[in-house]
Amino acid sequence: MTKARARWLLLGPAGLWYAALLVLPLAVVLVYSLGERAPAGGYAPALTLAQYANLGSRWTAFQNTLVLAPVGTLAALLIAYPLAYFLAVKSNPRWRTALLVLVIVPFWTSILIRSYAWIFLLGGRGIPALLADLGLGDIRLINTPFAVLVGIVYGYLPLMVFPIYVSLERLDKRLLEASSDLGAPPWRSFLQVTLPLSLPGVATGSMLVFILLMGEYLIPQMLGGGKVFFVGNALVDLFLQSRNWAFGSAMAVTLVAVMLVTVTLYMRFLSRIGAARDDVGLM
């Protein structure tokens, strides 16, 4: 077999898949976004930027997404890192596998069912009732940004934990002995050795969670109750309720563009951290 044929055999299936299910639909969406809403709903061919000019009317969806996706990613990171650190470094190796399984156990149940559970927990007769009984006043949790954030962190934590766990687990423990031998107390060893060497895991986990959150639909739907909605919710609304396919397409294209920009910025930020380390040295 020639090299060229081998390459086509290897790339062919995935390439076809991407062409048929990604490139083609994207092209369709791009074309639709330049069209108009047909009088009875759907798409009417046109060549106008009117839909894009109208994006401001859906600004809240973008605002929610652009605030809650990064904040949710950060919150998941802050909770996942210590957990991953414990699992990789401090936990008894004999229990480690069992503990790792516990982290993914929630995935065994549908996110739909788990979100329902959160509706009850955060709803009027759940945690707020408990807090009221303790005399902490009347606090509303369900259908708030906080509720959405809780759902996000809960749902995406494992995706953050695993890449960080892997990078910490792979870390050569002798490097920490060397750091200690050279006079660094434990917390400084963490800052100067453990943390920088686990950054690839942090980057992977954050990207994974952030990208999925930008397109999130279910959690805001269930725990935001129509009050805290993401771009994903707006899209469903536009395509299925208002049947304004042109406007929905414009919004979808804009989301892809925003995502491309933020992810690129994030990547450049990460590589700049790496470059800075090369130049000046750590701390």
Next chain:
Amino acid sequence: MAYAEQGEVIAEFVDTTKRFGKVLAADRLNLRIGKGEFLSFLGPSGCGKTTALRMLAGFEAPTEGRILIDGQDIGAEPAHRRPVNMVFQHYALFPHMTVAENVGYGLRQRRPKLAKDDIAARVARALDTVRLGDFGPRRIWEMSGGQQQRVALARAIVNEPKILLLDEPMAALDAKLRAEMQMELLSLQRKLGITFILVTHDQQEALSMSDRICIMGKSRIAQIGTPRELYDRPANRYVADFVGRANILPGTVTRNIGEHALVRLASNHDVVVEAPRPVNPGDKVDIAIRPEGLRLGASAEPGLPDITATVARMTFLGEHVEYLLRHPDLGELQVMVPRQAERALPGVDVGTQLHILWDQGNGLILGQD
């Protein structure tokens, strides 16, 4: 222990014992290490030598007993507060830092902080010392194994530790590079005057570099002494076997002759050997004799026992030829014959009967293990 008795003591193990669960890793170590000394812990893997080093570094705490550095009990001091630095077996260099950053790491941990210029100057000097002057900005993965080893060395000595600990630092290098590094390390030690403690399983390395060697076996110190002392006067069978090679033969003491003794071998030959410890006629003893302590002859010599054995194998080693001979009562005996002496044995081949010439006073009585 002559060395440490004369000079100033920098470190001391006092009945130091380490247990990992039920496993005894170090059993009542007692040892004084002199200032400026080059001391090696030598032994097979699992003998406790690395544990001894790690206790000194502060990575393991002794279960019982004490460890003193400069007269102070440092048993409770964490590793980062000890005035010692270590060159790790696989170097443990920080992969996310340059060579210079690695070397400067210890200096950057000092509190109060050192000035940046000061750190840079000291790093440059340390890199010069290990002949890596221009390599500061390089990344670790761009360095060869030998270069990485020097970076590890520079990273340790830049801190001017009271003791430099070396955990099998040459194990990953090829033979030629290893010999080079050994000489370099030795001259570096003489130049800096820092106490070096080396852990190795390579007896050649220990013999050629150390002022003293501490031979470890079964978690205990088997013998401490200069390389010559250990080679010429091994205290017991374990040491005789581990340092160099030795023929070890059982026998019975028949007479005391001052610091020597007459010993009757299993073949009923009487040989005169050194007796480093007091023995009495009738004692069952083991005697050790080095392969170069025996000679071979085509005929017996007057005044020496006539031990006749058959050549079983000859191994050509360049300036020496190693003979393996078989004797019906004594078993196998190794004899190292210089090429010069071999000329007196023409036509010898496997199966030839030769006379083993055991000069009076060669060999010695071993102590009990």
